[in-house]
Amino acid sequence: MSTLTLNQDQILIDRLRDGDESALTELYNKFWQALFMSAYNVIKDKELCEDIIQDIFMNIWHNREKIEIHISLKGYMYACARYQVFNHLRKNKDKIHVELFDDLEKRFLTTTPETQLMHDELVQQLNLIIESLPEKCQAVYKLSREEQLSHKEIAERLNISTKTVENHITKALHTIRSSMGESMSMAMILWLSKNIF
Numbered sequence: 001m002s003t004l005t006l007n008q009d010q011i012l013i014d015r016l017r018d019g020d021e022s023a024l025t026e027l028y029n030k031f032w033q034a035l036f037m038s039a040y041n042v043i044k045d046k047e048l049c050e051d052i053i054q055d056i057f058m059n060i061w062h063n064r065e066k067i068e069i070h071i072s073l074k075g076y077m078y079a080c081a082r083y084q085v086f087n088h089l090r091k092n093k094d095k096i097h098v099e100l101f102d103d104l105e106k107r108f109l110t111t112t113p114e115t116q117l118m119h120d121e122l123v124q125q126l127n128l129i130i131e132s133l134p135e136k137c138q139a140v141y142k143l144s145r146e147e148q149l150s151h152k153e154i155a156e157r158l159n160i161s162t163k164t165v166e167n168h169i170t171k172a173l174h175t176i177r178s179s180m181g182e183s184m185s186m187a188m189i190l191w192l193s194k195n196i197f
Contacts (some may be wrong), residue, residue, distance in 0.1 A: 004111035016064045024061050031074070032057075035081040042085050052088060056080045071179075073123040083160075097137035129179045133172055 015023035032053060039049040058079070060067065069076045132139060136158075144165075145152045151165045158165075 007052060009069070012068055012073065014065055016060070019064065024064075027060070027073075027077075028057050031077045035077060038078070038081055039085050043088070048088070052084050053081065056084055075125060079100065125179075126176065129176050131170070133175060135170045137172050140165055141172040144169055 010024055014028060016027070035053050036049055039052050040046065043049055043052075056120065060080075070077075132140060133141065139158065140154055143149045143157065144151075149157070151162045151169075154160075154165045155162045
């Protein structure tokens with residue numbers, strides 16, 4: 001990711017924060033199609049996908065003054081789309097056909113070269129943040145996310161208390177959140193970090 005891209009992203013974010021509606025239009029024109037395609041490939045419902053993507057831009061506009069993005073704008077937008085799609089599926093799981101969940105992750109990742117690039121960029125950012133954690137904190141976090149171990153199981157494996165495990169996970173999530181932007185919800189961070197290793 002080039003310095004020029006990061007600078008352009010920051011200028012656009014600053015304009016958004018200042019209430020510049022043309023910045024929102026620019027953001028919309030730049031990302032709408034790629035985000036729609038990534039959502040449509042998973043949900044297969046044109047109107048619903050349009051609503052989901054519309055909601056992303058509305059949320060960004062309503063929360064513009066609080067936006068803090070420390071990853072690429074492209075990666076952030078992709079994360080928002082991914083989170084909204086999975087959030088929708090989770091809320092409506094009783095109404096959704098089981099086959100929609102088959103290869104869900106794969107379908108989300110192979111939508112277009114652009115969304116694959118967005119995903120790769122996001123994963124790279126998350127991995128860098130996780131690799132920067134202190135050794136023990138990193139080990140605890142990876143056992144929790146990679147191997148889906150409970151706090152008790154991690155404590156037994158590393159010969160530490162469950163309270164220490166909780167402290168390490170809290171610290172890891174706080175570091176990830178502050179590095180990726182305070183406006184990114186904890187649920188989104190947990191979702192994104194679920195399958196990145």
